[in-house]
Amino acid sequence: MIGPVEAALRARRDGGGKCLVVYVTGGLGDDWLDTARAVAAAGADVIEIGVPFSDPVMDGPTIQAANDVALAGGATPVSILNALRDADVGVPLAVMTYYNIAFRMGLERFAESLIVSGVSGCILPDLPLEEAGPWLEVAADAGVEPILLAAPTAPDDRLPRICERTRGFVYGVGLLGVTGVRSELAASAVEIASRLKPITDVPVLVGVGIGTPSQAVEASSHGDGVVVGSAVVQRMVDRAGPEGVAELVADFRAALDAG
Amino acid sequence: MTLQEPTPDGRFGEFGGRFVPETLIPAVLELEVEFRKAWADPTFRTELDALLADYAGRPSPMTECHNLSSELGCRLFLKREDLNHTGSHKINNVLGQALLAQRMGKTRLLAETGAGQHGVASATAAALLGMECCVYMGEVDVKRQELNVFRMRLLGAEVRTAMSGSRTLKDAVNEAMRDWVATVAESHYCLGSVMGPHPYPWMVRTFHEVLGREAREQSEALLGGPPDMVVACVGGGSNAIGIFSGFSDAATELVGVEPAGGAAVGRGVPGVVHGMDSYLMQDEFGQVLEAESISAGLDYPGVGPEHSHLASIGRARYEAVTDDEVVEAFQLLSRSEGIIPALEPAHALAWVSRERAALAGKSVVVNLSGRGDKDVAQMMDILA
DSSP, rough: OOHHHHHHHHHHHHTOOOEEEEEEEESSSHHHHHHHHHHHTTTTTTEEEOOOOSSTTTOOOOHHHHHHHHHTOOOHHHHHHHHHHOOOOOEEEEEEHHHHHHHHHOOHHHHHHHHTTTTTTOTTTTTGGGGHHHHHHHHOOOOOOOOEEOOOTTTTTTTTHHHHHOSEEEEOOSSSSSSSSSSSHHHHHHHHHHGGGGGOOSOOOSSSSSHHHHHHHTSSSSSEEEEEEEHHHHHHEEEEHHHHHHHHHHOOOOHHHHO | OOOOOOTTOOEEEEEEEOOOOOGHHHHHHHHHHHHHHHHHHHHHHHHHHHHHHTTSOOOOOEEOOHHHHHHHSEEEEEEGGGGGGGBBBBHHHHHHHHHHHTTTTEEEEEEEEEESSSHHHHHHHHHHOOOEEEEEEEHHHHHHHHHHHHHHHHTTOEEEEEOOSSSSSSHHHHHHHHHHHHHHTEEEEEOOOOSSSTTTHHHHHHHHHHHHHHHHHHHHHHHHHOSEEEEEOOOSOOHHHHHHHHTTTOOOEEEEEEGGGGGGHHHHHHEEEEEEEEEEOOOOSSOOOOOSSSSGGGGSBOOOOHHHHHHHTTEEEEEEEOHHHHHHHHEEEEEESSOOBOHHHHHHHHHHHHHHHHTTTTTTEEOOOOOGGGGHHHHHHHHH
């Protein structure tokens, strides 16, 4: 069965477009929900809501700082998911958080609370294939799309195993490193997309290190699209407001549409 | 029972695992394969044993504390890991990992450090073997362990200050892991305790088993058998698991002593951070709490998974002592035996001192995991 995240991305791809998934830190400022709606209106196909964790080892300084601000403001997984319940953002949602948030809540309760909050997908970057078994089972039962990451370090025989189990899309890690804007796109961004594309029909998106519209175009040349995080979150941290963030997202959308 | 090898998926009972980003999975899988090969290779073992003997100064002695024994009413022995080169037990693990890293073709050692003892040991091994070394240390610890920061730099290591979160050991681990994600091709993460993703908890224990073996032999010679009790401080738990390994098959009671402000076993519930499923101090939502301890080396909200397992099956018990009790024990050993302990093993001594009535007449071995030179400046302020 194809879930809402995958359906939206397939629709974009099948229409000849490139997919744009945008990360928004949950609980960051009072207007983060407005930001999410504005990002959807500006052309994001799916929105990732970051649920802040105290020890985000896959995240660089920008998302770490945003996390700290949100946590200091009292954001919790429960407050963020509750806020999403009636939010009607306009596009399918995924959360990105770390495994302990789900583990502490209890996997079944966590999955259920995602569904109740209208969240379809879930990314847990510190949960590799070796440890994902229990979560994949719970997610399947609850109807959550567990989005798995595929790293540049993965040997060839590992990638098909990831593609078989991921739902929504396969998240190609664009570089060796943590999230954050880089001055140039890493060669590994195109490479991971090229390695994934021939072995799966699931949408192939590349994230980590995609900071500008032109990098997004380059990174999606061999895959189906990109995930943009830190560049957007930086605007949130800078208090650009929903319109200011949406402006950047519209630039990404326009660049991807123009190819 | 003797301490077991973990299951193929890296579990000690229900604890352990490999909760790392996909990027690092090939590295931890390769590390396990290479460690198994090296450990089975007589050449590697001979080389490591030679370094432990001729460079680190093993075996370390076991000292009977006659003065303190009569004050406390038990028979107290210290396993003298403080006398190793670089001043703590950390060198056992670091020499093992550095040799292994070299064998794997890695050119750079990456380490986290709390008190600086593991950082100094890593910098030392890197200097000896001609490797690059980068040590992450929380900003709070950089300040309270100035001397060790200088030592690391003197040894040629780069010390990077971790400015995120609580700015202590937990955050130094986060930064080291972020670095490793980016540099995994050339870097070996020389993790300093029996924590992190499989195979680290098992591999680091294996490298520290030498101190447990020695302590067992020394107990046979000094006591005619294993002691009634073995006591060691626990942050991540490497010195404790090292000495426990020598006595786990005996009737000896095993006691780990945590700081009251960082009692992962005592106050924690199972959680997943830094690659492992283990007891963890966390809030109701799963956010990791900041530990608070006088000792930078134990200032850690988690604990190695094998300790969680030993606690859950009741083979070892875990107790907590306060900072004040530690300060007292630090002075007690200095005055009564002429041995200045590090603040970390002063936790073990503090527990023995507090529980002296219950320990009357018993034989007790405390693992004196490090020496106190690094803590003297901090103690000058505290006692002023």
